[in-house]
Amino acid sequence: MKFxxxxxxxxxxxxxxRRADVDICYSTGFSPHQIMSFxxxxxxxxxxxxxxxxxxxxxxxxxxxxxxxxxxxxVDGSEVLSYRLLPDDADNAMSIVSAADYRLRFREGYxxxxxxxxxxxxxxxxxQEQILIIKKTKKxxxxxxxxxxxxxxxxxxxHAIFLKVATGSAANLKPSAVIQxxxxxxxxxxxxxxxxxxxxxxxxxxxxxxxxxxxxxEFGEEIK
Amino acid sequence: xxxLALSDEILLSxxxxxxxxxxxxxxxxxxxxxxxxRFAMCFPDVYEIGMSHLGMxxxxxxxxxxxxxxxxxxxxxxxxxxxxxxxxxxxxFALESQDPIHEFDFLGFTLQYEMCYTNILQVLxxxxxxxxxxxxxxxxxxxxxxxxxxxxxxxxxxxxDLFYIGEGEVQYDAIFDLYKEIRRKGGNRSDIIEAAAKxxxxxxPAFYDVTYKEDGTIESFKPNTPGIPEKITKQIVVNMDxxxxxxxxxxxxxxxxxxxxxxxxxxxxxxxxxxxxxxxxYRPLREHSLEYLKHYAYExxxxxGHEEITLSxxxxxxxxxxxxxxxFLIDEFxxxxxxxxxxxxxxxxxxxxxxxxxxxxxxxxxTFAPEAGSQKQRDVINKGLTEEIILKGASEAFHGGxxxxxxxFMLGQPTETVEDMEGIALLSEKVAELYYDEIPKDQRNGKKxxxxxxxxxxVPKPFTPFQWAKMCxxxxxxxRAYIVKHKFREMLNFKSxxxxxxxxxLTVLEGVLARGDRRVADVLEEAYHKGALFDSWSEYFRNDxxxxxxxxxxxxxxxxxxxxRSLDEIFPWDFIDAGVxxxxxxxxxxxxxxxxxxxxxxxRCSGCGARVFEGGVxxxxxx
Numbered sequence: 001m002k003f004x005x006x007x008x009x010x011x012x013x014x015x016x017x018r019r020a021d022v023d024i025c026y027s028t029g030f031s032p033h034q035i036m037s038f039x040x041x042x043x044x045x046x047x048x049x050x051x052x053x054x055x056x057x058x059x060x061x062x063x064x065x066x067x068x069x070x071x072x073x074x075v076d077g078s079e080v081l082s083y084r085l086l087p088d089d090a091d092n093a094m095s096i097v098s099a100a101d102y103r104l105r106f107r108e109g110y111x112x113x114x115x116x117x118x119x120x121x122x123x124x125x126x127x128q129e130q131i132l133i134i135k136k137t138k139k140x141x142x143x144x145x146x147x148x149x150x151x152x153x154x155x156x157x158x159h160a161i162f163l164k165v166a167t168g169s170a171a172n173l174k175p176s177a178v179i180q181x182x183x184x185x186x187x188x189x190x191x192x193x194x195x196x197x198x199x200x201x202x203x204x205x206x207x208x209x210x211x212x213x214x215x216x217x218e219f220g221e222e223i224k
Numbered sequence: 225x226x227x228l229a230l231s232d233e234i235l236l237s238x239x240x241x242x243x244x245x246x247x248x249x250x251x252x253x254x255x256x257x258x259x260x261x262r263f264a265m266c267f268p269d270v271y272e273i274g275m276s277h278l279g280m281x282x283x284x285x286x287x288x289x290x291x292x293x294x295x296x297x298x299x300x301x302x303x304x305x306x307x308x309x310x311x312x313x314x315x316x317f318a319l320e321s322q323d324p325i326h327e328f329d330f331l332g333f334t335l336q337y338e339m340c341y342t343n344i345l346q347v348l349x350x351x352x353x354x355x356x357x358x359x360x361x362x363x364x365x366x367x368x369x370x371x372x373x374x375x376x377x378x379x380x381x382x383x384x385d386l387f388y389i390g391e392g393e394v395q396y397d398a399i400f401d402l403y404k405e406i407r408r409k410g411g412n413r414s415d416i417i418e419a420a421a422k423x424x425x426x427x428x429p430a431f432y433d434v435t436y437k438e439d440g441t442i443e444s445f446k447p448n449t450p451g452i453p454e455k456i457t458k459q460i461v462v463n464m465d466x467x468x469x470x471x472x473x474x475x476x477x478x479x480x481x482x483x484x485x486x487x488x489x490x491x492x493x494x495x496x497x498x499x500x501x502x503x504x505x506y507r508p509l510r511e512h513s514l515e516y517l518k519h520y521a522y523e524x525x526x527x528x529g530h531e532e533i534t535l536s537x538x539x540x541x542x543x544x545x546x547x548x549x550x551x552f553l554i555d556e557f558x559x560x561x562x563x564x565x566x567x568x569x570x571x572x573x574x575x576x577x578x579x580x581x582x583x584x585x586x587x588x589x590x591t592f593a594p595e596a597g598s599q600k601q602r603d604v605i606n607k608g609l610t611e612e613i614i615l616k617g618a619s620e621a622f623h624g625g626x627x628x629x630x631x632x633f634m635l636g637q638p639t640e641t642v643e644d645m646e647g648i649a650l651l652s653e654k655v656a657e658l659y660y661d662e663i664p665k666d667q668r669n670g671k672k673x674x675x676x677x678x679x680x681x682x683v684p685k686p687f688t689p690f691q692w693a694k695m696c697x698x699x700x701x702x703x704r705a706y707i708v709k710h711k712f713r714e715m716l717n718f719k720s721x722x723x724x725x726x727x728x729x730l731t732v733l734e735g736v737l738a739r740g741d742r743r744v745a746d747v748l749e750e751a752y753h754k755g756a757l758f759d760s761w762s763e764y765f766r767n768d769x770x771x772x773x774x775x776x777x778x779x780x781x782x783x784x785x786x787x788x789r790s791l792d793e794i795f796p797w798d799f800i801d802a803g804v805x806x807x808x809x810x811x812x813x814x815x816x817x818x819x820x821x822x823x824x825x826x827x828r829c830s831g832c833g834a835r836v837f838e839g840g841v842x843x844x845x846x847x
Binding site (some may be wrong): 003004005007008009013014015016017018019024026031034044045073075076077082105162192193196 | 226232233236241242245247248249251271475477478479525527528529531532548561585722
C-alpha cells in the first residue's frame with residue numbers, strides 16, 4: 001500500500017465507502033462527490049499505522065458494525081482501526097493537525113556502519129539550540145531553523161528512531177529532513193532509499209491549551 | 225505480507241509504481257500450487273490502458289471461476305521500468321502472484337490494435353520466452369493470441385503457438401480440459417499445440433505452409449499436417465445471456481482510462497459500414513436481455529464502488545430496450561452518487577432528454593460521426609447518416625442549450641474526390657450557421673457555437689468490403705488534410721470552427737500490419753530490435769526505425785498499402801471463416817463503387833453469411 005499515492009488512496013476510500021454501503025453525504029451538482037477529507041497526506045513510500053479521515057454521514061451503525069463492514073471490503077494491507085463519532089461542531093481534521101509521530105529504520109544495505117556511533121552522534125546533534133538547514137524553493141533558498149519543529153527524538157529497539165515533529169499547515173517538517181541535516185553535519189551521504197518510515201500517530205493541539213498535543217484518536221466517541 | 229517481484233528502490237524510482245503491484249480490489253488471489261493450469265493474460269500496453277479493456281476482465285473472471293485454473297494479469301512495463309528490468313535482468317512477472325511469466329502454462333495476448341505488436345515482443349523478451357514459437361522449449365508457456373487483430377494473425381504468425389479466432393467465452397474450457405487431459409497422459413507441449421489446432425476456432429500457424437507467386441501475392445495457403453483443418457471458423461456466443469459476465473471487476477488504484485462500470489449491452493452491429501471491421505467480424509448482432517443487464521448493473525456497482533456506469537456496444541441506439549435500460553439506470557442509480565455516462569448515441573429527442581438529465585449541458589458537447597463530408601461519399605461507405613439527420617439533431621441540441629459540437633470524419637476513403645473532402649468544411653459550416661440562424665442573440669448567453677471537426681486517415685481492414693481498397697500514401701493523406709484545412713479557412717464562420725487531423729506516418733504502418741502477411745513479421749522483429757516500442761504513443765513512436773527495418777528486410781510498404789488488389793487474390797486471412805462470406809464482401813465492394821446503399825440488418829437481410837451462426841438479429845422475429 002505504501003506505493004499508492006495520496007490521490008489514489010482517496011479514490012480507493014471513496015470506493016470503499018460505496019462498497020461498504022456507508023451512508024455518506026454527497027455534495028450537490030452534476031458530479032457529486034463524497035464529503036470526505038484526510039487529515040494529512042502520506043508521502044509515497046511511507047507506511048502508516050495512524051491515518052485519519054473525516055467523513056460526513058446521514059446515518060450510521062455502531063462503531064463495531066461499521067468497522068466490520070468497511071474492513072470486509074478492504075484489500076490486504078489496509079485496515080480501518082477505529083470509527084468514531086465527532087461532535088457536529090468539530091473542526092476539520094486537516095485544519096487542526098499540528099504534529100505526528102514517526103518510526104524510522106534503515107533499509108537493509110543502507111545501515112550506518114556503526115549504529116552506536118551514529119545514534120550517539122544524532123542524540124548530541126539534537127542537543128543544539130538551533131539546527132539550520134537550507135530550504136530550497138523554486139525561486140529562492142532560505143535558511144530555516146528546524147530545531148523548534150522537532151518535539152522528540154529517541155532511540156528504540158531494533159535500531160529504530162522515534163521522532164515527533166511538527167506536521168500541518170502552520171509548520172511542517174519531513175522526518176527524513178532531520179536525518180538529512182544530521183548526516184550533512186557529519187558530511188556523510190544519505191541515499192534517498194535509505195530510510196523506511198512509518199507514521200505512527202497524528203496530533204492536534206488542545207484547544208484551551210496549545211502546548212498540549214492530543215492524538216486525533218481521542219477526538220469524538222465510540223458509537224454503541 | 226505479500227512478496228513483491230521488485231525492490232522498494234525500483235518501485236520508488238519509476239513512474240506509477242502501482243502499475244506493478246497487483247493487490248487491487250477484486251484481484252483474484254489463489255494458491256498457485258492448488259491449480260492445474262496457470263494462465264498469464266496480457267494486454268500488451270501500459271497498465272492504465274489494459275485495465276480499461278472489457279474483454280480481458282470478462283475472460284479473467286471466466287477463467288478464474290474454474291478451480292483448476294489461475295488466471296493472472298500482465299501488462300507492458302512502461303519504458304522506465306523496461307530499462308530497469310533489462311539492466312537488472314529481472315524477468316517479467318504476473319501481477320497477482322508476482323511470479324515470473326515463464327513459469328506459466330499459457331501466456332495469452334489480447335490483440336486490440338496493430339500498433340501494440342512490438343510490445344508483444346517486449347513482453348516475450350522480458351519474460352525470457354523465445355520470440356519465435358519454433359525456438360520454444362518444453363517448459364515455455366504456450367503463447368496464444370486472440371481479439372480483433374487475430375482476424376489477420378499472419379504478421380504475428382512466427383511469434384505465436386496458437387491463435388484463437390472469435391469470442392473467448394466459447395472454446396477456452398475445451399482448451400483447458402484438453403491441456404489437462406494430455407498432461408495427465410504424459411503428453412508434451414507440442415502434443416497440446418497439435419491437439420488444440422483441431423479445436424474449432426483455433427489456428428496454429430506452424431501447421432500451415434504459405435507459397436507465393438512471382439508477383440508476391442499468395443499462391444497457396446495449406447495445412448502441412450494431417451487432421452489440421454483448412455478453414456478456421458470464428459467462434460461466437462450465440463445466446464448472449466448464456467455467457468458469463470463479470471460480477472466483480474478488478475478495480476485499479478490508479479485512475480485508468482475506463483474508470484467505471486462497463487455494461488456490454490450487445491455484441492455486433494446491424495449497420496454495415498463498409499470500412500468497419502468490428503461491424504463485420506462481430507456479426508450477427510446479439511443483444512442481452514434487460515433483466516441480465518439490470519442484474520449485472522447492480523452487482524458490478526455494489527462490488528466495485530465505482531461512481532459511474534456506462535454502456536458498451538458498437539451502436540447503442542440500435543439496442544431494442546435502450547429506453548427502458550437508460551431510464552432504469554437513471555431511476556435506480558442517479559442521485560445516489562452514481563453518474564450515468566452515455567456512449568455516443570444517435571442524437572435525437574430521446575438522447576437529448578436523457579443527456580440533459582445526466583450531464584451538465586453547459587459543459588458537455590455533442591458528437592456526430594458522419595465519417596464523410598458528402599452524401600455521395602457517405603453512401604459509398606454505407607454510413608446511414610444524412611445531412612438532414614445531423615442538422616435536425618444539432619438544431620434540437622442548440623435549442624436544448626448545447627453549443628459545442630464534435631464531428632468525426634475519415635479521409636482517404638475509396639472514390640473520395642476534392643468535393644467530398646471539402647464537404648467536411650461545408651458540413652461543419654452548416655452546423656455553425658444553423659446555430660446563429662436558429663438561436664436568437666439574447667438566448668446565446670454571449671456564447672459562440674464551437675464546431676470541432678476531426679479526421680482520421682482510412683486504413684483498409686480484413687473482412688470488410690474495403691479489404692480490396694488501395695490505401696493512400698502518407699503524402700496523399702496529408703494533401704487531403706490540407707485541402708480540408710484550406711476549405712475551412714474560406715468558411716464564413718471559420719472563427720467558430722476548428723479542424724484537427726491525425727498523424728499520417730502511424731496510419732501507413734497500421735495499414736501494412738493490418739493487411740500484412742507472414743513476411744511482415746521480419747520487419748516487426750527488426751524494428752523491435754532497433755528500439756521500436758509503444759508505437760501507439762506519439763512520444764515513443766519512431767518512424768525512422770520502422771523505415772530502416774523495411775529497408776533491411778527488403779519488404780515493400782506499397783505492396784501492402786497502395787497496391788490494387790484483384791478480386792480473385794488470395795488474402796493472408798482467407799483461411800478464416802468469419803461468417804461474412806467473401807462473396808458478400810465483393811458485392812458490397814461493388815456497391816460501394818456505385819455509391820449504392822445497403823439497408824441495415826433490421827430493414828432487410830443482405831445475405832452476408834452470418835446467419836449460419838443461428839442466432840441474433842438474423843432470427844429476431846422468427847422465434
